[in-house]
Amino acid sequence: MKTSTEPTRTKPAKPRRLVIVFGLLAWVIAGLAGLLLGPVSLPFSESLRALADAIPGVAMAHSLTDTQVAILYEIRAPRVMMGSMVGAILAVGGAAYQGVFRNPLADPYLLGVAAGAGLGATIGFGIGTDANFVTLLAFLGATGAVALTYLLGRSMGNRTATALILAGVAVSAFATALQTYLLQRNSDTLRSVYTWVFGRLTTVGWSEVGGLFPYAIVAVGLIFAQRRALDVLGVGDDEASALGLNVTRVRWVVVLAATLATAAAVSVSGLIGFVGIIVPHTIRLMTSWSYRVIVPLSIVFGAGFLVAADLVARTVAAPAELPIGIVTAFLGAPFFLVVLRSVGRES
Amino acid sequence: MIRWEQVRVAYNGSFVVGPIDLEVGNGEWVALIGPNGAGKSTLLKSAVAGVDFSGTVSLGGEARRLGLDIAWMPQRPTLPDEMTVGEYALLGRTPHLGYLQSERSTDIEATESALARLDLQQLTHRRLKTLSGGEAQRVVLARALAQQSPVLLLDEPTSSLDLGHAVDVLELIDELRMEGGLTVVTAIHDLTLAERFADRLVLMAGGKIITEGSGAEVLAPQALLEHYGTGVSVVIHDGRPTVIPRRNRGSDLA
Numbered sequence: 001m002k003t004s005t006e007p008t009r010t011k012p013a014k015p016r017r018l019v020i021v022f023g024l025l026a027w028v029i030a031g032l033a034g035l036l037l038g039p040v041s042l043p044f045s046e047s048l049r050a051l052a053d054a055i056p057g058v059a060m061a062h063s064l065t066d067t068q069v070a071i072l073y074e075i076r077a078p079r080v081m082m083g084s085m086v087g088a089i090l091a092v093g094g095a096a097y098q099g100v101f102r103n104p105l106a107d108p109y110l111l112g113v114a115a116g117a118g119l120g121a122t123i124g125f126g127i128g129t130d131a132n133f134v135t136l137l138a139f140l141g142a143t144g145a146v147a148l149t150y151l152l153g154r155s156m157g158n159r160t161a162t163a164l165i166l167a168g169v170a171v172s173a174f175a176t177a178l179q180t181y182l183l184q185r186n187s188d189t190l191r192s193v194y195t196w197v198f199g200r201l202t203t204v205g206w207s208e209v210g211g212l213f214p215y216a217i218v219a220v221g222l223i224f225a226q227r228r229a230l231d232v233l234g235v236g237d238d239e240a241s242a243l244g245l246n247v248t249r250v251r252w253v254v255v256l257a258a259t260l261a262t263a264a265a266v267s268v269s270g271l272i273g274f275v276g277i278i279v280p281h282t283i284r285l286m287t288s289w290s291y292r293v294i295v296p297l298s299i300v301f302g303a304g305f306l307v308a309a310d311l312v313a314r315t316v317a318a319p320a321e322l323p324i325g326i327v328t329a330f331l332g333a334p335f336f337l338v339v340l341r342s343v344g345r346e347s
Numbered sequence: 348m349i350r351w352e353q354v355r356v357a358y359n360g361s362f363v364v365g366p367i368d369l370e371v372g373n374g375e376w377v378a379l380i381g382p383n384g385a386g387k388s389t390l391l392k393s394a395v396a397g398v399d400f401s402g403t404v405s406l407g408g409e410a411r412r413l414g415l416d417i418a419w420m421p422q423r424p425t426l427p428d429e430m431t432v433g434e435y436a437l438l439g440r441t442p443h444l445g446y447l448q449s450e451r452s453t454d455i456e457a458t459e460s461a462l463a464r465l466d467l468q469q470l471t472h473r474r475l476k477t478l479s480g481g482e483a484q485r486v487v488l489a490r491a492l493a494q495q496s497p498v499l500l501l502d503e504p505t506s507s508l509d510l511g512h513a514v515d516v517l518e519l520i521d522e523l524r525m526e527g528g529l530t531v532v533t534a535i536h537d538l539t540l541a542e543r544f545a546d547r548l549v550l551m552a553g554g555k556i557i558t559e560g561s562g563a564e565v566l567a568p569q570a571l572l573e574h575y576g577t578g579v580s581v582v583i584h585d586g587r588p589t590v591i592p593r594r595n596r597g598s599d600l601a
Contacts, residue, residue, distance in 0.1 A: 010433035010458050010471055012450055225447050231434075232441050236425040242395035243494070244414020244442030289429035 012228075013290035015297050023297060027084065027304035034080040034311045039318050040071055047072060074205065082204040083310045084303035085216040086265045087275060091302025093258035094276020095283075095294050096223045099230035100251045101165060107276030108146075108262035111168035111255070114273075115175035116145025117266045121196050122179045125189040131203055134196070135267045142263030145171050198323030199270035201310050208268050219261030220299055226254050230291035272306070272325045278332045279305055282339050305332075348372050349394065349417070349498050349530060354402035356389050356554075364389045364554035366402065373497075374528040376521070378535050378545035380565070382575050386554040387534035388422055391500045395419040406498065414442025418494035422502040422534070424487045428476035432486050435475055436462055439493030461492035464519060480507035488516065492523070499523075501533040505540065513537075517544045538566060538590040550574065562588045 035051070036042050042064070049062035050072055064072065094107035101110075109115075120141020124134035149171045153164035183190055229250045232240045241247050266272070279302045283294050306324070309331060313324040348370060355365030364386035371377045379387040393400040394417055406416045418439070426435070439461065440454040462468055465485045470478070478486065484507045491499060499520065505513035521544055523529045535541045541548055542562030549559040552574040558565055566588045571579045578593040 010437055010455055010462065012437060013434060228444075228449065232438055234425070234427040234430065235435075235438060238392070238395075238397040239419075239421060239425060240441075242397060242413060242417075242419045242421075243438060244412070289427065290434070 013231075013288050013292050015287065015293045019287060019297060020300065023300035023304060027300055027307065030304045030308040030311065031080045031084065034083065034307050035072060035076045037311060037315055038071070038076065040068070042068055042072060051077075078206045078209045079201050079204050079310065080307055081209045082201050082212065082269065083307040085209070085212050086201070086269045086272065087279075087302040087304070087306025087309075088220060088299045089212075089216055089261045089265045089302075090272060090275040090306070091279035091298040092220055092223050092295060093262045095280035095291065095298045096226075096230070096254045096258040097276070098280060099233060099291050099294075100254045102233065102236075103165065104281070105277065106165070108259050109271075109273070109276065110165060110172075111149045111259065112145030112171040112175060113142045113259060113262050113266065114271050115172035115179070117142035117263065118193075118197055118271060119145070119175040119179045119182075120267075121270075122182050122189070122193050125192045125196070126182060126186045135208075138196075138267035139263050141175070142266060143260065145175050146259050146263070195323060196270045197325075199272035199325035199328075200321070200323055201269055202314075202321060204268065212264055212268055215261045215264040219257040222257040223254055224295055224299070226250055227291040227295040230254070230295070234289075270323075270325065272328055274325075274329045274332050275302060275306060278328075278336045282336060285339050348407050349411075349532070350403075350405050350408075351390065351393070352403045352405070354390070354393050354400050354404065356386075356393060356398055356400045362554065364393075365400075367556060369549065369556065371498075371530055371532055373530055374524060375547065376524060376531040376533070376545045377547045377549055378533050378541035379549050379551055380535060380538055380541055381551035381557075385551040385574075387551055388502050389554075390551070391419065391502050391532065391534055392421075394498075394500055397421075412442075414494065414496070416496055417498045417500060418491040418496040419500045420487050420491045420502060420504055422506070424483075426475040426478075426483055426487075428474065430475050431471065432467060432473050432475065432478070432489075433458070433462070433471040435486060436467075436489045436493050439490040442494060442496075457495055458489075458493045461489045464492065464523075465489045465516070481509060481512055484508055485512070485516065497528070498530045498532070501531065501535075503534055503536065505535070505537065513540065520544075538571075539588075542566060542588055542590075566590055 036044060036047055046062045046064050049060045050064045050069060052058050053060040053062060054073060097106040097108055097110065098104055117138040118141070120137035120139070121134050124137035127133070149164065149168045152167035152171065156163035156167065183193060229245060232243060232245050233247065233250065237247050280294050280298050283297045283301060287293050287297065306328070309327045310324050312331065313322045313327045316322060351367050351369045354367045355362050357363065367390055379390065381387055389398055392398040394404045394411070396413055404411055411417055436458045437450060437454070440450055440458060443454060444450065462471060465488060467485060467489055470482060475483065475486070484504070488504060505516055508516060517540060520531055524531055533545070547559060548562055548565040550557045550565050550570065557574065558570065566581050568579055568581050571590070577595060580591045580593060581588050582591060583589070
């Protein structure tokens with residue numbers, strides 16, 4: 001065999017430090033803008049001092065009034081935190097699904113999370129308008145729909161993931177049909193349901209943030225830990241398994257983590273669409289195919305994107321507020337098309 | 348030593364392969380030959396859990412450890428378009444890594460060594476979608492070599508290679524076998540190459556082993572006509588049997 005004298009370096013893909021710093025910076029800027037901008041504008045430096053003062057062990061004098069402090073701490077800060085967590089969960093959940101199903105259009109919505117949550121929320125609004133009750137039923141609807149998808153997919157006895165995806169499509173169609181029927185029977189809840197369906201972070205407080213936090217940490221942590229395994233799955237189930245990867249375990253850990261976290265996120269925020277598709281794909285198109293790059297960057301850019309989208313949702317038509325799902329699609333779709341075109345030209 | 352015992356593979360309830368009993372000793376090279384659909388690939392896949400089967404596949408009497416004990420080069424590998432050659436070959440180190448572990452310098456070295464042995468260093472940063480069929484086939488073999496498993500299962504390892512590269516690759520496998528006692532099982536269509544490199548030929552047809560032995564024993568024109576459906580001449584060249592296909596129509600029949 002011929003040999004070459006050229007040196008070679010083989011290394012696993014990893015995100016560039018500069019891109020991570022850029023993503024973190026974008027998130028911080030979006031977060032600060034989210035804290036300071038709104039119908040009531042807050043002074044920049046005093047707000048920063050007030051924020052620093054809220055950190056345990058730090059005492060810093062500031063001149064904000066009690067009302068301004070309440071707006072900062074009780075309304076905007078939890079909203080920015082919730083936007084960050086929901087954005088990170090949706091983006092990482094989408095990336096994870098695309099990895100385990102090797103399907104570019106996969107995200108947790110595909111297995112019935114969205115349709116199940118929508119049905120649960122519709123039932124909730126039909127019975128009463130208590131926000132916590134709606135959230136609970138949305139979560140139960142989402143997890144119930146995915147459990148049904150799993151049972152149906154397994155009963156098809158297919159070795160591949162296709163059976164699961166097809167079961168998800170069937171369960172989603174069934175849940176959506178039920179939801180439409182209920183809406184027709186209870187047209188007085190139409191407005192509430194549609195406001196919820198298009199997503200909102202309006203009513204978010206620290207208790208909702210605290211409720212979602214464990215899901216976000218556990219799910220994002222689990223998916224992050226599987227990023228190398230997601231790359232191995234790129235060669236298909238048979239070859240990945242021959243390489244010693246426990247394909248079934250990886251698939252179920254990732255699907256469970258992404259699904260539960262997404263169900264928890266949408267039950268609080270409503271159905272914010274598109275984030276799980278455009279954030280990972282934009283990262284994939286602009287940086288690398290590897291989930292070692294896509295997963296960590298999806299966390300950072302997903303968080304920043306949703307905080308920025310929420311800022312637009314509540315300021316562009318102030319004092320009225322746009323549903324955030326409309327903003328993510330309205331801003332995200334053209335941006336994504338631009339990325340697709342430019343990358344297509346380059347290649 | 349790798350051993351298939353009473354291995355049967357069924358599709359839709361009927362057995363398509365088996366029962367197969369086959370034992371390949373340490374450092375031995377066995378070539379599976381036979382017509383398309385004989386069950387060669389399926390038999391190889393059973394060793395790496397790529398297909399549901401009954402019976403046992405063991406290594407030295409112990410249950411095999413997927414990835415660590417057996418490296419498999421599939422006939423039709425999945426090659427993710429955007430992955431680079433280096434990243435793809437590095438996947439061969441998967442069985443050596445803990446669940447949450449990243450590649451260590453030893454893994455990088457093993458991968459680079461496999462790429463170098465196949466003369467692929469120049470292609471390390473090339474995307475898989477840009478490779479020719481022959482280059483891709485060598486890259487898949489590099490991934491299998493990076494696994495550093497004692498048993499190497501190769502499904503048509505030279506089907507996309509020109510004659511020069513085919514012989515190079517088979518010589519390399521033979522070298523590795525001599526150096527490290529690698530056990531090799533190949534499914535291969537080129538009967539002459541199979542005879543030149545393998546210690547033993549196993550002729551399969553209809554999912555069963557028909558006969559096995561040296562080239563001189565297995566490459567009988569009548570048996571090949573019966574199972575391949577075409578006439579061949581087997582001539583002795585440099586003291587070794589060489590298979591020459593004959594045309595069914597035209598000059599060879601004249």
